[in-house]
Amino acid sequence: MRGMDYVTSLFARKVVAAAGSGIDAAAMLAQVGIDPDAPWNPGQMIPAARYYAMLEAIAGQIDATDLPIRTGASMRLDEYGALGLAFKAATTLGASYARVERYARLWTSVVEYELRPTTGGTLFILHRAGDRHLGMRLSNEATLASAVSIARQVCPVPLSPVEVLIRHPAPPRVAAHEAWFGCPVRFGAGLDAILYDDETLARPNILGDEGISHYLAAHLDAELSELTTEPPLVTQARAAIAQALSEGTPKMAEIARGLGLSARSFHRRLSDHGMTFQTLTEETRRDLAEGLLRDESHSLAEIAFLTGFSEQSAFTRAFKRWVGTTPASYRKRLSHG
Amino acid sequence: MRGMDYVTSLFARKVVAAAGSGIDAAAMLAQVGIDPDAPWNPGQMIPAARYYAMLEAIAGQIDATDLPIRTGASMRLDEYGALGLAFKAATTLGASYARVERYARLWTSVVEYELRPTTGGTLFILHRAGDRHLGMRLSNEATLASAVSIARQVCPVPLSPVEVLIRHPAPPRVAAHEAWFGCPVRFGAGLDAILYDDETLARPNILGDEGISHYLAAHLDAELSELTTEPPLVTQARAAIAQALSEGTPKMAEIARGLGLSARSFHRRLSDHGMTFQTLTEETRRDLAEGLLRDESHSLAEIAFLTGFSEQSAFTRAFKRWVGTTPASYRKRLSHG
DNA sequence: AGCCTTTTGACCGCTGCGGCCAAGGCGCGG
DNA sequence: CCGCGCCTTGGCCGCAGCGGTCAAAAGGCT
Structure with a gap:
């Protein structure tokens, strides 16, 4: 899997589930190489190009405007394997996002994440190269929604970003986006990112624990070191x-x-x-x-x-x-x- | 270290600290091979026989009756490495003790632990072979005290056992034991154990988390499998x-x-x-x-x-x-x- | 161009790896 | 007790990896 454009099958399964009964779920999953009748295999990776094509096929069958939001909302931290655990055990939300920034490359070469301090807070930026055709647009929205969704799972109080920035033009409707994110969503921006105020990022996580966090990070660092050296x-x-x-x-x-x-x-x-x-x-x-x-x-x-x-x-x-x-x-x- | 009678240096350091100024701390640590001026090395193991001898030497210099209790009370979960993390992340106190029962052998061959259902609750039994001379007696008391001490660190409410059983005869005074354990301490019993009621063992831990617990257990299981197969x-x-x-x-x-x-x-x-x-x-x-x-x-x-x-x-x-x-x-x- | 350093590739002795085969040991049944 | 079948052992050997050695080639600098 190293060095090839794959994404986890998790997103494909979640998207198909969020699309509901308006699509042929089995056919969509088969399109990306997932056996619809088999138990879910958490480690299965699928080609990114096929994933984008599936998203476009779904958009061809139903109104997919809100689909990325519903997909992101359904993501669960425990479905992200060791990275999800590291996110959960980090002592603050900012440290959680730092885990994603550092270790996501262990799972995929298609996207990279960056934390960047800026006026008004800190940006959690999603970098994804390639043409912004519909499939990737939907995928980017879903990824940003899932990043907020998992943050809400470690935060002891209700959480919303300051703003969400999305590079591609707006879909027909954005009401569901802004309602769900709980903040303005700016399309046609210069990048794909979530802006948090620094107070939010400094908030302690529900299950944050220094010892467990350190242990998980050490293991992930060993894997990362192998990859980078x-x-x-x-x-x-x-x-x-x-x-x-x-x-x-x-x-x-x-x-x-x-x-x-x-x-x-x-x-x-x-x-x-x-x-x-x-x-x-x-x-x-x-x-x-x-x-x-x-x-x-x-x-x-x-x-x-x-x-x-x-x-x-x-x-x-x-x-x-x-x-x-x-x-x-x-x-x-x-x-x- | 495998197959030889070693214990972690942690206990030696804690005992010397708990003994206070009545002993020559540097000499005691040096007696078991610990450099008193070096930063603590968590992985350092010391021969069990030397540890017992050190305990006896301390008892020869000060009144050591309450020393095991003070030692146990000072133990911190994060000082127990991966086993401490697994204890912390287990979903209930009973599951925490099950972790000790299963994985302690990765750290020492000198003791084994067993959970045994009995009338009135469940016994957490300490098995340690050998002659019950003074050094081992003190060590057994310290081990039982530390087992309760770490349980108190994961429990959301104040916690005491039903009873503590100790095989060897009582020391001169037991008031400090019973005050600290918060229950009767029966010396001259048939075994060394802590009796908990099952309601206590079913109580959820503060930082219990299924995903993290499972991850840690999988890693410990891999190590255990290597040892046992x-x-x-x-x-x-x-x-x-x-x-x-x-x-x-x-x-x-x-x-x-x-x-x-x-x-x-x-x-x-x-x-x-x-x-x-x-x-x-x-x-x-x-x-x-x-x-x-x-x-x-x-x-x-x-x-x-x-x-x-x-x-x-x-x-x-x-x-x-x-x-x-x-x-x-x-x-x-x-x-x- | 000349000189020095580094890299390359051929060669080779030693050792591990695994297939093959004969000998020895063991257990079972007649 | 003897014969037979099965399993284990140990010697042998071809192949390939590992690492040292040395000469030639390549690269860099003045």
């Missing part, structure tokens, strides 16, 4: 190894050649990063296995094959050591949240 | 490798022979566990490095040597990849909590 060459090698694993364990020389290096030079580069090719191969196998287990269309035998194990039993044993449970058990746990 | 042979191999690393990377055949196996059979055993010798060696190196970094008497150069790296720079690179920060930075972070 890894040389591009190593990342490319991971992708090449993952691609080659279905044909058995790739040889270092093959991977090196694919990257334009001799085996010895490739070896040196890995060593500079404190790593060996065998370790890289094993990590890649593990990551690939965990990812494939989230995608329920692959059988366990198929995953063993795709991860380059000559026997399913060897895959089971390795996976059990990595994660602590068997692949089947792990998948069962994923399905039931 | 690892074959003894693999554990022994780890110890042998750690021992041999200061002489450079040990060869598989040497380690195998030390365990009474041929290299091929040893290799098979590892494979049955889903592991290779190289992976085992690397994990051992990492564990050893992290442990040695907690012990401030070793320089970074020395740790690189003890973990079998031919150059400190190679150690730094590998450590950075493992943990996300340099060894020096990691140590600095440990010192400042």
Whole structure:
């Protein structure tokens, strides 16, 4: 998933639910690769382009003006995994948003968030590159609404921003937007952002706790560090190894050649990063296995094959050591949240 | 630290602080291997026998009757690391104690805890093997007091047990015990335990949260699974490798022979566990490095040597990849909590 | 252009990994 | 007791990774 334009399937499911009975829900979910009858898989990612297309298809069937607001309103912190927990446990609302600013990149490369002090308070800015066609417009509105929705879940008193700024032109009606946000919503602004006054951001969260917050941040920092310190060459090698694993364990020389290096030079580069090719191969196998287990269309035998194990039993044993449970058990746990 | 009789240095520091000015604090801490002038190292473990001896030495200098109570009263949940966080985030007090029952073994092999339903409520039992000489008696009282102390930190209302049971005979005075626990304290009982009524154990904790609790439990479960599913042979191999690393990377055949196996059979055993010798060696190196970094008497150069790296720079690179920060930075972070 | 430093790539000894096969040990049934 | 089947063990070996060595190539600076 790294480096590719994916978003979490959570938004797709929520949008379809918020759209109500005016659309064919099953067809919409199938359009983005979600099995409508399967239990929800929290880790499933879907291509961003397909998500935008689905939003546009929904807008073609029903009046979607208020859809982003209803979608955002339905978001729950516990549906955001570790980031949601970190948001909840942060000591103040401002610290919560700082968590999003720092760690959202662990989940998606499509958007980035920024906290920016300004006159009258602090802006929580949503950066999303690309053309502002209808799908992305709806998606941006939903994202801003969800950012306020989760804030309301950690705040001990009713909460509204000072103002919401949206870059694209206004839809036909904005009454629902302003009613829900509880503040003016300015379309055609220079950026997509929520403006909070600093008193609001300094308010302690209901479940804020320094110890838990620190623990969660340490774990997220470790993941982030891996993402940001890894040389591009190593990342490319991971992708090449993952691609080659279905044909058995790739040889270092093959991977090196694919990257334009001799085996010895490739070896040196890995060593500079404190790593060996065998370790890289094993990590890649593990990551690939965990990812494939989230995608329920692959059988366990198929995953063993795709991860380059000559026997399913060897895959089971390795996976059990990595994660602590068997692949089947792990998948069962994923399905039931 | 695995499999050896160690306890956390936290208790030693707290006992010395609770003992007040009647003892030579620096000498007592030095007796168990704690540098009195260094910042506190939360991960430092000390031999249990030494801890008991220190308690007895303190009792030889001051009246230690109330010392366990004062020690227990000073314990803070945030000083218990991940277990303290899990205790705090559990949804009820009973679930908090269930966390201790399940995960305490990750920290020490000296004691075990058990929740046992009985008439009038549920017993939280402390199991500690060995002779009940004075050091252990004081330690048991302090442990029970701390178990109540941390419960009082998650409970929204004042909390007392129904009764406290202690196996060893009563000290000269028990008034401070009963005043502090807020219930009868029965010495000479059949076991060491706290009796709570079930209504108390069902009470929601102040910061109880299902999502956070589940996340913390999952992480602790992964650690526990590693501890409980690892074959003894693999554990022994780890110890042998750690021992041999200061002489450079040990060869598989040497380690195998030390365990009474041929290299091929040893290799098979590892494979049955889903592991290779190289992976085992690397994990051992990492564990050893992290442990040695907690012990401030070793320089970074020395740790690189003890973990079998031919150059400190190679150690730094590998450590950075493992943990996300340099060894020096990691140590600095440990010192400042 | 010359010089110095760094990087590259070929080579190679050592060791781990895993397949293969024969020998030995154990348990069970006749 | 003996024969048979199954499982474990250990030796052997081909392949590939790991890391040291050295000469050649590349890059940077004056």
